[in-house]
Amino acid sequence: xxxxxxxxxxxxxxxxxxxxxxxxxxxxxxxxxxxxxxxxxxxxxxxxxxxxxxxxxxxxxxxxxxxxxxxxxxxxxxxxxxxxxxxxxxxxxxxxxxxxxxxxxxxxxxxxxxxxxxxxxxxxxxxxxxxxxxxxxxxxxxxxxxxxxxxxxxxxxxxxxxxxxxxxxxxxxxxxxxxxxxxxxxxxxxxxxxxxxxxxxxxxxxxxxxxxxxxxxxxxxxxxxxxxxx
Amino acid sequence: xxxxxxxxxxxxxxxxxxxxxxxxxxxxxxxxxxxxxxxxxxxxxxxxxxxxxxxxxxxxxxxxxxxxxxxxxxxxxxxxxxxxxxxxxxxxxxxxxxxxxxxxxxxxxxxxxxxxxxxxxxxxxxxxxxxxxxxxxxxxxxxxxxxxxxxxxxxxxxxxxxxxxxxxxxxxxxxxxxxxxxxxxxxxxxxxxxxxxxxxxxxxxxxxxxxxxxxxxxxxxxxxxxxxxxxxxxxxxxxxxxxxxxxxxxxxxxxxxxxxxxxxxxxxxxxxxxxxxxxxxxxxxxxxxxxxxxxxx
Numbered sequence: 001x002x003x004x005x006x007x008x009x010x011x012x013x014x015x016x017x018x019x020x021x022x023x024x025x026x027x028x029x030x031x032x033x034x035x036x037x038x039x040x041x042x043x044x045x046x047x048x049x050x051x052x053x054x055x056x057x058x059x060x061x062x063x064x065x066x067x068x069x070x071x072x073x074x075x076x077x078x079x080x081x082x083x084x085x086x087x088x089x090x091x092x093x094x095x096x097x098x099x100x101x102x103x104x105x106x107x108x109x110x111x112x113x114x115x116x117x118x119x120x121x122x123x124x125x126x127x128x129x130x131x132x133x134x135x136x137x138x139x140x141x142x143x144x145x146x147x148x149x150x151x152x153x154x155x156x157x158x159x160x161x162x163x164x165x166x167x168x169x170x171x172x173x174x175x176x177x178x179x180x181x182x183x184x185x186x187x188x189x190x191x192x193x194x195x196x197x198x199x200x201x202x203x204x205x206x207x208x209x210x211x212x213x214x215x216x217x218x219x220x221x222x223x224x225x226x227x228x229x230x
Numbered sequence: 231x232x233x234x235x236x237x238x239x240x241x242x243x244x245x246x247x248x249x250x251x252x253x254x255x256x257x258x259x260x261x262x263x264x265x266x267x268x269x270x271x272x273x274x275x276x277x278x279x280x281x282x283x284x285x286x287x288x289x290x291x292x293x294x295x296x297x298x299x300x301x302x303x304x305x306x307x308x309x310x311x312x313x314x315x316x317x318x319x320x321x322x323x324x325x326x327x328x329x330x331x332x333x334x335x336x337x338x339x340x341x342x343x344x345x346x347x348x349x350x351x352x353x354x355x356x357x358x359x360x361x362x363x364x365x366x367x368x369x370x371x372x373x374x375x376x377x378x379x380x381x382x383x384x385x386x387x388x389x390x391x392x393x394x395x396x397x398x399x400x401x402x403x404x405x406x407x408x409x410x411x412x413x414x415x416x417x418x419x420x421x422x423x424x425x426x427x428x429x430x431x432x433x434x435x436x437x438x439x440x441x442x443x444x445x446x447x448x449x450x451x452x453x454x455x456x457x458x459x460x461x462x463x464x465x466x467x468x469x470x471x472x473x474x475x476x477x478x479x480x481x482x483x484x485x486x487x488x489x490x491x492x493x494x495x496x497x498x499x500x501x502x503x504x505x506x507x508x509x510x511x512x513x514x515x516x517x518x519x520x521x522x523x524x525x526x527x
Contacts, residue, residue: 049440051440071445071524072444072445074442075439075442075443075444075445076442077442078439078440078441078442079441079442080442081442083440083441089433089436089437089440091433091434091437092433093434102434102437103437103441105238106438106441106442106443106444106447106448107441107442107443108232108234108235108444108447110234150441154441
């Protein structure tokens with residue numbers, strides 16, 4: 001599903017975010033992308049949904065080299081992805097229901113289909129009773145669940161999540177991870193960027209560990225350290 | 231583009247205009263004011279031309295012959311002209327009659343005229359055009375008289391008519407040119423409004439891009455906003471010109487002295503011109519800004 005081949009990403013003023021990163025995540029796979037803040041986790045995700053282009057190397061998603069895609073093709077590819085942002089990126093002026101249906105609308109779904117899907121995913125994340133609340137009226141955990149509902153509403157092939165439990169307590173983190181686990185059970189490929197060791201221990205999955213923009217073996221060590229299997 | 235996408239674009243565009251109603255009203259006002267200048271110029275030109283056509287039609291042409299031309303030539307032309315369409319009457323005015331007519335009109339000049347050895351007043355024809363003949367046909371007739379054999383000059387009482395018609399043409403051209411120039415101004419106004427609208431909905435648009443919304447879905451509502459602002463401004467300008475027309479009509483009805491005015495609202499072709507200019511301007515303004523914004527993504 002995702003193939004990084006010798007990817008280096010250099011930002012302006014010579015800041016190197018990634019150095020020669022290569023990995024492959026198969027279709028239906030589930031992996032954690034770990035590393036300290038500033039290690040390049042968000043850059044990896046941005047390269048996958050083509051918000052950024054690699055300075056060197058190639059990024060393939062669903063068999064397509066993302067660098068060679070026209071704008072319309074990038075948008076088509078993004079419609080097959082669900083993205084949960086670190087800051088949620090909910091639209092403050094729209095209520096929970098509209099935040100979810102908004103994405104489905106942008107993807108061209110008819111009104112009835114939009115309503116059905118939105119209700120369904122909000123039920124899955126346990127927020128069907130907060131449909132008419134504005135984001136600011138929700139707790140951090142609830143906002144994150146709305147972001148997840150929005151990301152999975154269109155039933156994507158690939159789900160990317162950037163620190164989805166970053167600001168949540170342990171109980172809420174587990175709740176969120178359980179939602180991801182259920183989505184993965186339907187065959188969705190999932191890549192979660194996190195630096196929460198608790199999640200890595202609890203959910204023993206493949207770990208891609210970044211240090212200073214490089215993939216290292218420490219991830220394998222962490223996985224070997226074990227934890228509660230899901 | 232699917233009908234559903236088009237519907238979404240239109241409803242989103244209209245909703246955005248409604249949400250930013252203060253900005254929408256300000257933009258509409260500016261576009262209306264600019265296009266009103268053009269609309270009023272076109273209205274004035276049309277009405278001036280119509281009034282001149284109604285009041286300023288020359289009724290009599292005087293046809294003069296060369297000095298060597300025999301009287302028989304004038305008589306022969308008079309005979310032919312009497313059978314021509316649109317001519318009510320033709321009178322042959324001989325030299326003596328011309329002199330007498332002049333002295334009857336200007337008796338205080340008789341002493342001066344008596345001093346002259348030769349009669350300076352040439353013989354000529356007085357051609358009276360039928361009332362029903364339109365101005366354009368009168369001009370053709372005048373030109374045709376000038377082309378007759380032996381004729382050296384055709385004088386008519388239409389000098390001011392021609393000047394006023396030329397003035398009306400100039401005002402009309404100025405109105406059209408203003409319409410085009412104001413279209414440029416409207417483009418800039420709509421571009422500014424779109425820029426503000428983009429800034430207001432920046433977060434929403436950023437989310438749309440990352441969730442893979444089609445480009446048309448993202449930019450479409452802004453284009454709809456531009457089209458609505460442009461067309462709305464032009465239609466309001468047309469409404470303003472109609473108001474002026476109604477006001478002038480009422481005034482003319484109340485004051486008999488103004489009864490000579492031939493008043494009509496802005497013709498459909500002018501309305502179409504204004505609306506086309508403004509729609510193109512609105513679309514261009516929105517596309518220009520949206521295109522710049524899209525490049526950032």
